[in-house]
Amino acid sequence: MLALRLTRAARPAVQLRRLLVAAASAGTGLLLLSSLGHALAHPEAADAAALRLAWCAAPLAATVYLALAVARTDPGTRPRPGLSAVGLGPARLMAVSALTTALSCSLGSLLALLIFLHLRGDLTGLPFDGAAAGLLAAGLPLPVPAAATLLTVLPVTATAAVAVALRPRDPRPPVRVPRRFGRFGAAGGSAGKETFGAYGRFGTRLPQAPGDGRTDAPGDRRTATTALLETEGDPPAPENAPEPPAPDTDADSPAGLPWGVALVTAGLAAQAYAGRSAPVPVLTVLLGWLLTGTGLVLAGPGLTHLCGRLLQAGRPGALRLLAGRGLMAEAARIGRPLGVVCAVASAGCALTALSGGPAPAFGPLSALGALVVGGATLATLLTAAVEARQYRAGHTAALLRLGARPTLLRGAAALRAAVLPALFGPLVLAIAALSALPLSR
Amino acid sequence: MEAPPDNDVLWARSLHFTHRDGSPGLAGISLGVRQGEILAVSGPRGSGKTTLLRCLSGLLPVRSGEVWFNSSPLHTLGPTARERLRRERFAWIDPEPVLVPELNVWENAALPLMLRGAGRRRAKVCALEWLERLDVGDRARCRPRALRHAERQRVAIARALAPGPEILFADEPTAPLHHADRTHVLRTLTTAARSHGITVVLATHDPDTTALADRTVALLDGRRVHTVHLPDVPDAEGRAACSLSV
Numbered sequence: 233m234l235a236l237r238l239t240r241a242a243r244p245a246v247q248l249r250r251l252l253v254a255a256a257s258a259g260t261g262l263l264l265l266s267s268l269g270h271a272l273a274h275p276e277a278a279d280a281a282a283l284r285l286a287w288c289a290a291p292l293a294a295t296v297y298l299a300l301a302v303a304r305t306d307p308g309t310r311p312r313p314g315l316s317a318v319g320l321g322p323a324r325l326m327a328v329s330a331l332t333t334a335l336s337c338s339l340g341s342l343l344a345l346l347i348f349l350h351l352r353g354d355l356t357g358l359p360f361d362g363a364a365a366g367l368l369a370a371g372l373p374l375p376v377p378a379a380a381t382l383l384t385v386l387p388v389t390a391t392a393a394v395a396v397a398l399r400p401r402d403p404r405p406p407v408r409v410p411r412r413f414g415r416f417g418a419a420g421g422s423a424g425k426e427t428f429g430a431y432g433r434f435g436t437r438l439p440q441a442p443g444d445g446r447t448d449a450p451g452d453r454r455t456a457t458t459a460l461l462e463t464e465g466d467p468p469a470p471e472n473a474p475e476p477p478a479p480d481t482d483a484d485s486p487a488g489l490p491w492g493v494a495l496v497t498a499g500l501a502a503q504a505y506a507g508r509s510a511p512v513p514v515l516t517v518l519l520g521w522l523l524t525g526t527g528l529v530l531a532g533p534g535l536t537h538l539c540g541r542l543l544q545a546g547r548p549g550a551l552r553l554l555a556g557r558g559l560m561a562e563a564a565r566i567g568r569p570l571g572v573v574c575a576v577a578s579a580g581c582a583l584t585a586l587s588g589g590p591a592p593a594f595g596p597l598s599a600l601g602a603l604v605v606g607g608a609t610l611a612t613l614l615t616a617a618v619e620a621r622q623y624r625a626g627h628t629a630a631l632l633r634l635g636a637r638p639t640l641l642r643g644a645a646a647l648r649a650a651v652l653p654a655l656f657g658p659l660v661l662a663i664a665a666l667s668a669l670p671l672s673r
Numbered sequence: 674m675e676a677p678p679d680n681d682v683l684w685a686r687s688l689h690f691t692h693r694d695g696s697p698g699l700a701g702i703s704l705g706v707r708q709g710e711i712l713a714v715s716g717p718r719g720s721g722k723t724t725l726l727r728c729l730s731g732l733l734p735v736r737s738g739e740v741w742f743n744s745s746p747l748h749t750l751g752p753t754a755r756e757r758l759r760r761e762r763f764a765w766i767d768p769e770p771v772l773v774p775e776l777n778v779w780e781n782a783a784l785p786l787m788l789r790g791a792g793r794r795r796a797k798v799c800a801l802e803w804l805e806r807l808d809v810g811d812r813a814r815c816r817p818r819a820l821r822h823a824e825r826q827r828v829a830i831a832r833a834l835a836p837g838p839e840i841l842f843a844d845e846p847t848a849p850l851h852h853a854d855r856t857h858v859l860r861t862l863t864t865a866a867r868s869h870g871i872t873v874v875l876a877t878h879d880p881d882t883t884a885l886a887d888r889t890v891a892l893l894d895g896r897r898v899h900t901v902h903l904p905d906v907p908d909a910e911g912r913a914a915c916s917l918s919v
Contacts, residue, residue: 547793548793549793550788553776553780553784553787557773557775557776557780558775561775627774629771630771630772630773631773631784634759634784634788635757635759635760635761635785635788636788637756637760637788
């Protein structure tokens, strides 16, 4: 009930995202049911039906990915002080979010069933003069358990994925340094190495600053040092001064870029190898596609990070600095859906190039599948952008309090949005051309 | 009402404010802030300190009452002009040090200067100077998340002081800190403000903090009070006599 209540009270943008999930789920359900129809119409060609069913994995994966992104963005299922005050913590909110996802996916599946039955003519005569009759096995009775199984695949998968992704986790514990023992096994080591006779050397036992008995953390020690400076004017012993920490500008750069590049090249090589023999081995081509797509997905965060780095290179002003660093910080969040979009787009480009023209050979079902995959991945990318924006709302408000112009912030966002296609567009076209090249010869 | 003296850089007259949900914020506050002084706005939680600072700094639009800055009205300005004023003349310190996480420390401190259109080199030099003064100079190339809370707060203070504002609004800058850090942060803030002639409006509920200020304005329930007699012991008798409810 609570899930329904929270679902109903959401804002229109959130409802629109859930409707997108429902639409994608309807498309996927329709594809699954049409493969069932094909199997009913041609009971002798079992392998062709299995192939059709296997092709449905792509829209299924895209839809589950979209549902996951939408659930992560959902403001209604985020830990909220108002709900945690009544004992509704992250675990229950995960359940609520999974339930919401199940709801929208089931809605889509129900819609798919209705459309399927309508197209088969089970509800009201055959529409479109029976154009879809051969495709969907109009005359034959529909096996209800098979249809129900196919239709529950998507909601169950999406709900499980959401539940796993949003399961409550404690923040990762800090890296424990192995315990070091001081002299004679005493607990805790001294800050610097204490050589023999250092204890009694002149100047090491100067009176400490008041109220500073425990000087464990380096920051504490520095505060004590400066307090000593202020109160007494004595220079501190040089071994007491903490080392300046190393700058960690590269700490958060994603590590997947080399692996991604390697996988993309391996995939392209596999396709080139497959294109050498006269009857093209389908399995090798598929493996090549899979490797290329995985490589693009892996390389996405790294490439986004690279984009941000290039954007803030040189001597950046406030605009380029905010845009570039924002992109670098959001590389993991934005880059992965962007890599998926790139993989889908390059596959689409290559298929269009291979079929020779603006896709005349695609049937209605292939078009629907392409639409579902492309739309779902694009919607996932936009949802990830919304998630990044929600995450940065606090910092944006702080910048506005500083007096930053809203036009400046909007300009930074526009710059970010403009520089990504500038890098990824040529990349997609190049990969599509390279993968289509050996097969088109 | 007394005429404001000439050296008042900011003053408010019968400032009323009601929050959007109808809860009362300020109920007729009049005060003047002199040039170069450190004015503490004290009072318990919920007494309207933050709201007063937001109204004075132009973050919230003033509907009833007047706010004057350097003999020019602030309450008649539109949001764009108030934002420019905030960028060029004012500085603001939050209770939590909200730094931009993807910029490193000196870039954070130099950001207001860059927003004003200063060159990168000048902004960097100025920011590094202020970071040195506030004892976080050796952390200038770290990300904010690598710093401790007190250090982040000092970076936020450096960010506020670096562009040389005329008025610095500090909203409980030491609230989440321990006592030693609190003293350090406050001492650096007040020393820097005094040596550079920056006017500071400091909201605090801590009596130790108000001792560092030149003047103290006490607030209670959105009103300015001169003597606060809060019953600090649960003493049933005499409570009615000390009651401030009007």
